[in-house]
Amino acid sequence: MSAVAWTAAASLAAWLWLLVGQGFFWRTDLRLPPRRDPGRWPSVAVVVPARDEAAVLPDSLPSLLAQEYPGRAEVFLVDDGSADGTGELARRLAERYGGLPLTVTSPGEPPAGWTGKLWAVRHGIGLARAREPEYLLLTDADIAHAADSLRELVAAAETGGYDLVSQMARLRVAGTWERLVVPAFVYFFAKLYPFRWIAREGGRTAAAAGGCVLLRAEAAGRARVPDAIRHAVIDDVALAKAVKRAGGHIWLGLAERVDSVRPYPRLADLWRMVARSAYSQLRHNPALLAGTVAGLVVVYLVPPAALAAGLATGHGAAALLGGLGWLVMTVTFVPMVRYYRQPLWLALTLPVSGLLYLLMTVDSAVRHHRGRGAAWKGRTYARPGAADAAPGTCPEAAPDSRA
Template sequence: MTALALAALLAWIVLLFGRGFFWLARDDDRDAASLPDPAEWPAVAAIIPARNEAETIAATVASLCAQDYPGKLRIVVVDDRSTDGTGALARAAGDGRLLVVTGGERPPGWSGKLNALRQGLDAVAGEGHSRILLTDADIVHDADSLRRLVQRMEHGRLDLVSLMARLRCDSAAERWLIPAFVFFFAMLYPFRWSNNPRARTAAAAGGCVLLRRASFEARGGLDSIRGRIIDDCALAGMMKRGGGRLWLGLTERVRSLRAYDDLGTIRAMVARTAYAQLGYNPWILLGMVAAMALVFLAPPLLAVFAEGAARWIGLLAWGMMTLAFAPTLRRFGLSPLRGLALPMVAGTYLLFTLDSARAEWAGRGGLWKGETLSRT
């Protein structure tokens, strides 16, 4: 028992001090207003893939039309075979800068989202945009969002700038599970490491990604990652190759309208990509289960059921876990005491990951908007 407790404690020491201090949640765009204006504002094409997004597409388009961006902005919505009037709602919310493209069938080997993005880029290929904004159909942007993104890219001579949209946190399911999603993402991909050109880590948040078009096309464009389910991090990895410079941060300027009102909707969101994250490897899955059990489940179990030194060490590791989760909870306006329940939340995510593997083995991996991208 004592050896197990010491292993859990060591794991938390490494997480707190050896992974870029990810848990402080300090890498954000609060400094954006202090960034200088570029000498010239580049032309930007904003591409929005949308399939059956009637609930949110109008707000997304309206927020982009309301941008205070000084340069040229083109807005493209790819209506990916929607059956709920998404295209018409987008047109009604837009202005003369909006182009709605009717999407075609998904070719073999392409994920649905990347195929929609491909069609959007093709539609404006000859318009001379040197910057590309990829954003989702459930994302709304503050009026200065694009201007601040471009300022950061030009000032830092970056090839990719991404903001992790503030996720909705209104329902009980969201309040318990969504902050942990951000925490786990940052733990897997420490933002500070991703932003370091000398580090191998590369990550982006697909809801808001600004690309330098020349760098993007020089690396093969979307065709290089056409079948990837976790397309945002695959894109970041592609862009970092050969010395590309990235920046990823948290924000309040970009917000997701996607509602996760119950456990089932969050399960579907996580299970779509969780097994892909593990490379579809059952041995890595087994290792992940063991690691999650050691890091998140062992400390409270030891604190409650063990005796002597093992109990106190388990309690200390549980306390470190609670401390690490507190900054993320505060960003969502939630009490840090909720961190005491992180073991149960982590256990829930572990079940979601196992469900992701089960779906892949059943030939229904990557299920999203009625389509699958399974390897089986």
């Protein structure tokens, strides 16, 4: 066989292994675990870090205030230095819609060693602990919850004895670029952190989705959260790992009625979202970057390239092996495409998505080596070891892993 055929064979072998050997990551049927109403509903504090979120807050905050929860619950929105009136808008929304009690506060700029979001979370948790809640719901300002979301999360945690229950919110998919990038983002996340492995007690796999994390307050204290992960740019996975290391039992699955309302209409918006932290997942290691790029090429780009080359040159083996690899790839992507309610033909575009993520990852490394680190909403988190961060920045230490 030709070199192209042998490479296509290697890619096909990789896909056959991924199909059955990676925790059936491609299945999308893992939703909230079996649950029943507890005899007593524990108290909950909802902590919402928010920085310049005035555009999305009217579509998200009212859904939190309207939670139909039988126990005691209140919301703490932490305005992390917003310049668009986020805090004042939150107060107006609470006056208009009523519902759960809302406290709006601001922690000031984060000190060195803290990311802005985790500094805000720390401030919110500190205020909440004065009320001695039994659970903390950590949710982002762009996440809209169904009216029974909190009730269902608490019931799942109480029934299953979980210390952390997280749902991956359904992200917005409307424009062309969102269709190409967003379903693939969740698909790649599930491949890195198979949901079925996460729930195994004693297992090493740990991850959460930062948009919706219900955390037992006692487990948060045992894991020293958020102080133990104060430098993490990829804070959701770092949080889950900290809880699991401290002996916690965690669960992660896909959401049905927890949705992100944040739009990403341009490729540049999605690019920034991924590139800001992709190199952190690789621990800022050039060797891991090279291996990742090679792996993405072999797994996602070789099958269609081998099919095209084989058809063009008459090499049947290359065309057959490339076509089979692309077929298996497409089959594994179909459930995620259906979950996002997209046309099935979109599953054929996974190689394009893989190429985009390859370029985003390389760009993330380039930004890091140029000293720009991870940048988000006006703050830059410099590369590890950077001395004397500039005003408004804080040094980033490599997080445990990445979504």
